[in-house]
Each structure stands twice: as C-alpha cells, then as structure tokens.
Amino acid sequence: MAQSDVDVVVVGAGFAGMYLLHELRKTGFSYRVLEAGDDVGGTWYWNRYPGARCDIATTDYKYTWDPELHEQWQWSEKHAAQPEILRYAQFVAKKHDLYSGIEFKTRVDGAQWNEATKRWNIHTSTGETITCQHYVMATGCLSVPKEPDINGTEKFTGNVYVTGRWPHEGVDFTGKRVAVIGTGSSGIQSIPHIAEQAKELVVFQRTPNFSMPAFNGPPPQDRVERLKADRATYEHEARYSGTGVPLEDSTVSALSVTQEEAFAMLEKAWQKGELLSLGNTFMDSAINRKANDVVAEFMRMKVRSVVKDPEVAELLSPYKHGYGTKRPCMDTGYFETFNKPHVRLVDLNTSPIRSITETGIDFGKESMEFDAIVYATGFDAMTGAIVSANITGKNGVTLKSKWEHGPLTYLGLTSVGFPNLYMITGPGSPSVLSNMMVSIEQHVDWIRDTLVHMRENGFDTIEPTPLAEEGWRVHCTDCADITIFQEANSWYMGANVPGKPRVMFPYIGGVGRYRMACEEVVNKGFLGFELAGSTKKQCNDGLVRQVQPDVDMVLDFISTLNLPAMETMSPTEARAFSEASSAMRPSGPEVGEITDGVLQGADGELQYRLYRPATPGPHPIAVYFHGGGWVFGSHTSDDPLCRDLCAQSNTLIISVNYRHAPEAPFPAAAEDGFAALKWVHANAAELGGIADQIAVAGWSAGGNVAAVTAQMSRDIGGPHLSGQLLLCPVTDGSQQHASHKENGERFILTKSLMEWFWNHYATPEQRKNPQASPLLAASLAGLPPTMLVTCQFDPLRDEGNAYARALMQAGVKVEHVEARGHIHTSITMVDMLPSGAPHRREMARALRGFFLK
Numbered sequence: 001m002a003q004s005d006v007d008v009v010v011v012g013a014g015f016a017g018m019y020l021l022h023e024l025r026k027t028g029f030s031y032r033v034l035e036a037g038d039d040v041g042g043t044w045y046w047n048r049y050p051g052a053r054c055d056i057a058t059t060d061y062k063y064t065w066d067p068e069l070h071e072q073w074q075w076s077e078k079h080a081a082q083p084e085i086l087r088y089a090q091f092v093a094k095k096h097d098l099y100s101g102i103e104f105k106t107r108v109d110g111a112q113w114n115e116a117t118k119r120w121n122i123h124t125s126t127g128e129t130i131t132c133q134h135y136v137m138a139t140g141c142l143s144v145p146k147e148p149d150i151n152g153t154e155k156f157t158g159n160v161y162v163t164g165r166w167p168h169e170g171v172d173f174t175g176k177r178v179a180v181i182g183t184g185s186s187g188i189q190s191i192p193h194i195a196e197q198a199k200e201l202v203v204f205q206r207t208p209n210f211s212m213p214a215f216n217g218p219p220p221q222d223r224v225e226r227l228k229a230d231r232a233t234y235e236h237e238a239r240y241s242g243t244g245v246p247l248e249d250s251t252v253s254a255l256s257v258t259q260e261e262a263f264a265m266l267e268k269a270w271q272k273g274e275l276l277s278l279g280n281t282f283m284d285s286a287i288n289r290k291a292n293d294v295v296a297e298f299m300r301m302k303v304r305s306v307v308k309d310p311e312v313a314e315l316l317s318p319y320k321h322g323y324g325t326k327r328p329c330m331d332t333g334y335f336e337t338f339n340k341p342h343v344r345l346v347d348l349n350t351s352p353i354r355s356i357t358e359t360g361i362d363f364g365k366e367s368m369e370f371d372a373i374v375y376a377t378g379f380d381a382m383t384g385a386i387v388s389a390n391i392t393g394k395n396g397v398t399l400k401s402k403w404e405h406g407p408l409t410y411l412g413l414t415s416v417g418f419p420n421l422y423m424i425t426g427p428g429s430p431s432v433l434s435n436m437m438v439s440i441e442q443h444v445d446w447i448r449d450t451l452v453h454m455r456e457n458g459f460d461t462i463e464p465t466p467l468a469e470e471g472w473r474v475h476c477t478d479c480a481d482i483t484i485f486q487e488a489n490s491w492y493m494g495a496n497v498p499g500k501p502r503v504m505f506p507y508i509g510g511v512g513r514y515r516m517a518c519e520e521v522v523n524k525g526f527l528g529f530e531l532a533g534s535t536k537k538q539c540n541d542g543l544v545r546q547v548q549p550d551v552d553m554v555l556d557f558i559s560t561l562n563l564p565a566m567e568t569m570s571p572t573e574a575r576a577f578s579e580a581s582s583a584m585r586p587s588g589p590e591v592g593e594i595t596d597g598v599l600q601g602a603d604g605e606l607q608y609r610l611y612r613p614a615t616p617g618p619h620p621i622a623v624y625f626h627g628g629g630w631v632f633g634s635h636t637s638d639d640p641l642c643r644d645l646c647a648q649s650n651t652l653i654i655s656v657n658y659r660h661a662p663e664a665p666f667p668a669a670a671e672d673g674f675a676a677l678k679w680v681h682a683n684a685a686e687l688g689g690i691a692d693q694i695a696v697a698g699w700s701a702g703g704n705v706a707a708v709t710a711q712m713s714r715d716i717g718g719p720h721l722s723g724q725l726l727l728c729p730v731t732d733g734s735q736q737h738a739s740h741k742e743n744g745e746r747f748i749l750t751k752s753l754m755e756w757f758w759n760h761y762a763t764p765e766q767r768k769n770p771q772a773s774p775l776l777a778a779s780l781a782g783l784p785p786t787m788l789v790t791c792q793f794d795p796l797r798d799e800g801n802a803y804a805r806a807l808m809q810a811g812v813k814v815e816h817v818e819a820r821g822h823i824h825t826s827i828t829m830v831d832m833l834p835s836g837a838p839h840r841r842e843m844a845r846a847l848r849g850f851f852l853k
Ligand code: N01
Pocket: 052, 053, 054, 055, 056, 142, 149, 150, 163, 181, 182, 183, 184, 185, 186, 187, 189, 204, 205, 206, 207, 327, 330, 348, 376, 377, 378, 379, 432, 491, 496
C-alpha cells in the first residue's frame, strides 16, 4: 500500500520524472510518482504519429547521469525515431527498476497548499488524497494538445486523429481520402508517411514553415569522436552552451558577407542535416531582421529547387516570420511530397475552412469529402499542463489566475505564492529552446540539491520573493527584446492558442547563461528565495541578473581576452589601444555626407568631422564632444554614434577634436569646447546649418566638455543654445559618489581608469573649478533644456544623476533617462548591442525636440 504522506510528489514519468525518481531514491526521500499514461516516455509515449522523430541528434539527446548507458545503448540513427526513443526510456526504466516506483494511469485532478501544515494536498483520479512537502511538475512542455478551434470539428463522422494522441496500434490510411490540418513539426513529419498510403491527401496550411531534410544516417561522426575522446569535456561544454549542444558559436555576421558567400556557408550547414547548424551559421540571424532574411531566402531557394509547381513552391515558402522564430522543422521528403499527383496543398489564407462537416471539410468555395482528418494543430505549450493541473497556492490563489497575463516564475522553476512547488523546464527556463535532455537534467539536479539542502539545514519551505520573481521576468523580457522572436505568431509566444497572453514563454538567454544564473542563486545563499523552518528563516533577497543580456555577453567576451588595464599604459599606448579597438566596430548607419575640416579652437586650429543628414538642409546643429577621458579619442572616434544621431535626429553633427591631456590639461578641453561652439555658430550658414538652432552634445568626458561649454556660453556671452544632450557625463571631480565604488570594476570604465583620466586632466585643486566639475557651479539656472542619460552600471551614474537633479532644481527643463542594465559604453555601441538602440532613439528624439519651436 502506497504511503499517503510523502516528502515528494512528482507528476509525469517522461525523461524528467524518471530521472527525478532515480535521484529521490538515491537521496532517501519518500515519494509518489504519478503518470497518466500506462508507460514511461512522456512526449515519446504520446506522440506516435508516423514519422515522429527527434530533431536533436542522438549524440546529444540522451541521459548523461548514467555513464553505463553510453556503452549499454547504441542508437541506430542520427535522429532517433519515436519507437527507438520510447524503447530507450523503457530500457532505462527497467535497468534502474523505475517501473516499481511509478503509478501509471493516475492523473492529478488538483493540488492545494495547506499553510497550516506547510504541505501540499494532491487529489488524484483514483480518488486518493496524498499529502507531501514538495510538489514537482514534470509534466513536459508540449503535452497538452491544443483545444480544437475550428468550426464544426464535432460533426465529422469519419476517423479523427490528433498527432499528439496517436493510437498505439497505428493507423492504416491505405486507399483513404485524408485531410491533414497543420504544418508544424508534427504535420511536416507525418505528411510524407500519410501520403505514401493515402489515396488522396489534402494538406491544409495556415502558415508555411521552414524545414530542412534530416539526411538521416549514422550519428554525426565528428561528435561521436569527440565524445569518445573526452566525454566529460563534451558534456560540460553542452551544459554551458547556448542550446545544450556543444556547437561553436558563430562570429560571422550574415551582413558581412556577400549573398553568394552566405549561401555557401549555409549549404555546408544544410548538408550536415542538423537543426542547430543552420541557425548557428551566423551570429546575428536571431537578432537582426536583415541577417535573418539571408537565411530565410536560402531556405526559400531550397523549397523552389524541390517543388516543381512554382505556385505551390511559393505557398510553401515562409515570408511572414523569420527563420527560427517559429521552431524550424526537420523532415524526410516533406517538400517532395507536394510533387505527387494525389497530394494537394490548400492555403487557408485564401481558402479558409468554413466548417468541418459530417463527411468532410467546407473551405473557400469548395467542399471535399474525407475518410479521415488528422489534426496536427499543436499544443497548449509550456503552461498548458501545469495550469490544467488545478494548483492552488497560498491564500487560495490559483496558478491559473496568477498566470492570467503570462507566466510569472523565478528561474522557470518556482513561483511566488506557491511554496515548495517546482516546475521542470517551466516557462522562464530555456526548456523548448534547448536540448531538453540537458535542461531536464539541470533542473532535476537543482531540485534534488535544494531538497537535500533544506533537509540538512532544517528548512521546511522555500519560496521565491516578489522582487526576485519580478527581476527574472524583466530579465527574460530583456533577453527576448533583443531578438526578433517576438515578431512571429509562434507557440513560443503563446500566439497559437486563442486568448493566451502574448509573451515569450521560454527563456531565450541560453542554456549556459541560465545554468550560471541558477548556480549563482545557490552560491549566494539562495538569492531571491525565502527559506523557512520551524525555528529559523533565511531570506537573501535580491536580483540575479540586472545587466542587459547583450551587454553581459560583451563583458564576458572581453574578460576572456585578458586585456591589460588601460590605466597601466602610457597615454600613447592607451590611444593606440583605443584606436585599434574602435577599428573593429560596425561603422553605423549611412548619412547624407561626411566631411572633415578644421575650425578655430582656443589655442589654434582643431579638426572636426561633419555628419550631414540625407535630407535637404539647412539643418539644426549639434556640436559634439567625444568620449575618452580627455586623454584619447578624436573627432572621428565616436563615428558610429555620431552617424546614428545624425541619421535619427536629422541634425547636422559636428564632432570636435578638442585638445587632449596630459599634453594639454585642464582647462584646454573646456576652452576648446567653447571656442568650437562660437566658431560653429559664426560659420553655421556655410556649414549648411541654422545659426540659431544649435545644441551641444557629448559622451563621458565629452559630456563634461558639453556641459561646461553650455555653462560658459551662458556665463561669458556665447551663442544661445537650444539644448544640451549629455550621455554619461563626468560632472564631479570629487569621485565620491557611491556608484564609483559600486560599479568600479568589471564594467569597462573602472574606478581606477577614471582616476587615471582625472590625474592626467586636472589637479585636485582644479577639479573644484566648475569648468572641470560642472556640478559645482554656483548656479545651474538659465542652462538650456537638457537630455541627460545615465547608465545603471556606470561608475559615473550618480554624478550624472546628481547633475540631472541639480538642473531640475535650478528650473531647467530636463529629460533624464536612467538606462537600466547599461554600462558606461554600451549605448555608444551602435549595431552591436540591440538593447542600446531604444535609448539612442530617445536621445535623437530629444535632440530633434530641442529645435522644435
Ligand atoms: O505544433 P505547431 P506541432 N487552423 O504548433 C496549425 C515539437 N515537436 O505539433 O502556424 C489551421 O508547431 C498551425 O498554424 P499556424 C516542436 O518543438 C518536435 O507541429 O499557427 N491551422 C501550425 O501549422 C514543435 O515546434 C518534433 O498558423 C491551424 C500547426 O497547426 C512543437 O512540438 C516533432 C490551426 C501546428 O504546429 C509543436 O509542433 C513534433 C487552425 N485552427 C513536434 N491551429 C521533433 O522533431 C493550428 N494550426 C522533435
């Protein structure tokens, strides 16, 4: 007789539930594992439609926790078919005696958290109520087929099949008239098989999908060799990779090569017959629409080369979503199937289904009769199985109601208000955007270790904090925002189920980065969790990821280069280093014209670069001062940013090469700034600008020069300024602000580099002068309207914030943007960091706004 009170209840006996069962036994927890089906295998138990195969190669789609399996189980193919994967699950279950620990044909009807007992009450389809301390949903991401949303489905009297609930005995379509609705992975894999038997097959397609041939055969030899040579390293690399398969990340932009070169690279990936190779060919196909178009066009070209009827080929070619933004498919003879005379494609966009009838389907202007209809219409993905299990947490709140506007989780593992509830590969974790085996094992390990930690330390409950959960939501959104995934109506976005909230359900920041976040949470004393026992409580509240994901990647990349700190160099070396790094940047957008010239500075001529908009002039003018700590940089060193500002704000940008320290220390830069402004004002018409529409702008030390120039212009009779645009400006030489310490390391501009800059530019005494530290000016009244941008992880953040506040207090019109998750340099990194683009748009809008009367 099974225990009715246990440590852990697990729902589901797919690969997640099976491994968890093994680990619970190993660590001595009492448990009940409940499974609705009558065998193990989860998704591979239910999805028995003809042609069902895994789209991850067998070198990678398998357990790693039992090393003996590598010798004891040999896969016959590169992409295993469903029967073989199910046999693998059964083999593992037998080997580890898992069958004895699983209760089959048992569904969970509902679960309630009991705050008094600190336990879950679980109600099962057998009428039993089980109580447990921990409740784990190992229910899979694609386990609940989508409810039919087609008119008249109930009327059809012929045979109806759903790919995700295929009859165990199989289906013989010989001589039958068959309709298949849906062309996702399930449709695309099953259609060629159904076409082989059916007398007549009509495929109803709403959205064409990207698909590539699996070229099935033996497992990829290169990876087999790597595995043999060093399995531990291979598996480690998989765990810390982007997708759970150890592929080298591309460093090539699809936009940096010709289409011919791009297609040659894609052809190589195509020939491998591996889903991830194609998406991994270019570094930017997931984040840049134009880069993605290169891959998409390659795929369309492939369709055209196979499908004989050009009209059908066109219908089968996706245009409305980017490659990879809906899960691409792996097929065996899919497009070839449409060359068969008894196979027809119906485009539901021009011929929508009016109704399913008793005998067939009415669509467009036609009615057709069928013997069988196959629904390959997908799943209520990621949340369907969890939400439908009727989970009620603290204060009677159901998970369904909490997630009404989108799933809220911490790490995709837990949710506020639902203590001791765990989700394996839940929303907010990489799950379906990864090799599921790697993600499953990671979650099971995390849950096992957490349960052991709680037992050993006398904690009864664990629950994330609202702050941590909201922080994770924001981080997940930040990750999704830099990609083009949100453009597609995919099940990743919940768009396939009517009424489902439209958010990115899986975490798209990558398997390795996700794993590191989970590890960090634990290493920081369960950061963002409250753990409680009868006699103690622990809550180390906080956020595990705050830096913008693309900025984080750049920081990680830079840290692998082991570059020398700039402050250890001489100014000459630092200048050479800075120039060399700048040479590797993307150049920024096209502008109408770029010309170089000289202007009159405070003590001789200075070079400038002029960026003219493509629109007819004359234009308003921004006199721009570059960054570089007064020591390095030039009129060309912020080229991408100047181009971007020019193109987006339709403003003439004049970037000035003011004199640099230590050769020309304070107040040279300030005096040159003011002189340059006066010269530009006097020569505005010849430059193609408007003399009474001038602003100053600058970044970092250049922001300091701009701010000081604005003050000098106010104080000593300079031209009227329409505005000042200050990006991460230096405003205070005291360097006493908290952000200097808080953000003093890791974020490119360090505390010690900033000190090095100041030491070259101004003596401690000089720094008290407002022309070095504009924050110290006696009054800020009368300064022009200001757009000031500060970045969360910039050592200069607080002095920038203080300047914005002081300007406002002085009655200046200020727009202050606090760029969340950004560092000192990130907003200047045009075409490198997508997360900076919205802030540059704001800056350009504000700049333009200075000149609107
Ligand atoms: O489901 P889907 P799936 N009227 O949602 C169409 C995994 N998987 O079962 O795109 C008409 O992708 C729908 O049209 P649209 C894999 O991750 C893996 O095929 O919404 N059509 C779409 O064409 C995969 O992504 C493998 O416009 C309707 C199709 O039905 C995920 O499971 C194999 C419709 C559904 O496609 C889901 O794949 C199989 C309607 N009312 C599955 N409603 C492997 O290879 C929906 N459609 C590992």
